[in-house]
Amino acid sequence: QSYRVAILGATGAVGTELLALLEERNFPLSELKLLASPRSAGKKLKFKGEELTIEAVSESAFEGMDFVLASAGGSTSKAWADAIVKAGAVMVDNSSAFRMDPQVPLVVPEVNPAAAQNHQGIIANPNCTTILMCVALQPLHDIQPIRRIVVSTYQSASGAGARAMEEVKQQTQAILNGETPPTESFPYPLAFNLFPHNTTINDQGYCEEEMKMVNETRKIMSVPDLKVTATCIRVPVLRAHAESINLEFDQPFDLAAARQAIAKAPGAELLEDWEKNYFPMPIDASGKDDVLVGRIRQDISNPNGLELWLCGDQIRKGAALNAVQIAELVAQNNWLERPAASA
Numbered sequence: 001q002s003y004r005v006a007i008l009g010a011t012g013a014v015g016t017e018l019l020a021l022l023e024e025r026n027f028p029l030s031e032l033k034l035l036a037s038p039r040s041a042g043k044k045l046k047f048k049g050e051e052l053t054i055e056a057v058s059e060s061a062f063e064g065m066d067f068v069l070a071s072a073g074g075s076t077s078k079a080w081a082d083a084i085v086k087a088g089a090v091m092v093d094n095s096s097a098f099r100m101d102p103q104v105p106l107v108v109p110e111v112n113p114a115a116a117q118n119h120q121g122i123i124a125n126p127n128c129t130t131i132l133m134c135v136a137l138q139p140l141h142d143i144q145p146i147r148r149i150v151v152s153t154y155q156s157a158s159g160a161g162a163r164a165m166e167e168v169k170q171q172t173q174a175i176l177n178g179e180t181p182p183t184e185s186f187p188y189p190l191a192f193n194l195f196p197h198n199t200t201i202n203d204q205g206y207c208e209e210e211m212k213m214v215n216e217t218r219k220i221m222s223v224p225d226l227k228v229t230a231t232c233i234r235v236p237v238l239r240a241h242a243e244s245i246n247l248e249f250d251q252p253f254d255l256a257a258a259r260q261a262i263a264k265a266p267g268a269e270l271l272e273d274w275e276k277n278y279f280p281m282p283i284d285a286s287g288k289d290d291v292l293v294g295r296i297r298q299d300i301s302n303p304n305g306l307e308l309w310l311c312g313d314q315i316r317k318g319a320a321l322n323a324v325q326i327a328e329l330v331a332q333n334n335w336l337e338r339p340a341a342s343a
């Protein structure tokens with residue numbers, strides 16, 4: 001069987017990766033439609049050696065589609081979701097617009113694949129740092145329930161889109177030339193700098209990105225009262241995120257068992273060379289599918305604590321790859337139909 005797929009936001013950082021992944025993974029396609037804003041209409045992108053022309057998004061563009069992979073920002077997703085669902089397509093949405101909607105499954109295929117079956121036309125792709133963390137933590141949680149997570153992130157420019165990545169390069173150049181760096185995508189220069197994630201801060205002092213890690217992790221791992229606290233920082237790295245994670249369990253976690261669980265886990269790779277002090281770096285993770293995990297060690301301040309470090313490609317597993325894997329999961333299991341909508 002093959003499927004008719006549209007990419008909404010095809011020209012963006014995630015959109016172009018979606019296109020590359022559909023080709024690389026040989027997703028069974030009978031039609032591929034590239035949609036973006038009217039600014040991009042008529043431009044061309046290559047797919048399997050052929051040039052495809054980008055169309056401006058419109059209601060009629062979704063007719064007959066089986067999947068719409070959307071990565072054009074929350075407001076664009078909200079604006080077109082009804083039309084996509086009405087057209088009968090399954091929308092795999094990379095934005096945060098529907099993630100916490102109880103009707104919408106929030107899926108990391110390695111963690112909660114069965115949740116995808118209960119969609120009513122929309123399946124949400126989680127926040128990038130949350131996806132990477134859940135891939136690494138679920139195999140540990142399966143052995144011993146995690147009681148508390150303390151995470152600090154080191155997030156690359158790619159999370160803010162293709163233009164932001166370009167801007168970091170320009171900023172680096174400008175600073176080296178002794179010029180004032182252009183800062184349009186971010187509130188402050190990111191080159192040779194870092195700053196807390198520039199999303200809205202709530203009454204408790206947590207920014208939106210940090211609350212996504214709290215709430216989405218609970219939903220994906222199906223532990224509504226899981227204790228999670230996060231500090232999210234943007235760093236001048238182009239496309240892979242890193243995370244320092246402290247976990248607390250009810251009992252000490254055997255280190256060998258933790259390493260073995262990560263090494264065996266789908267979507268994760270254990271990468272540590274203690275003699276060389278070599279652990280996952282963004283340059284190792286960039287362009288890779290797996291979340292690289294290392295520096296697994298006992299927390300010396302807490303007998304029931306475990307420390308670990310990970311890096312994962314924000315554009316791939318953090319966004320485009322996870323979205324394509326969701327579409328594959330739905331296609332392979334014949335979950336395109338909506339159980340609740342037809343009831």
Ligand code: A2P
Nearest residue numbers: 009010011012013036037039040072076161162
């Ligand atoms: P366009 O290139 O035509 O602006 P990124 O996350 O890298 O910034 O990419 C955002 C993607 O979302 C781009 O493909 C962009 O298309 C698309 N996009 C942004 N705004 C709209 C909109 N109002 N309608 C459709 N697509 C949009």
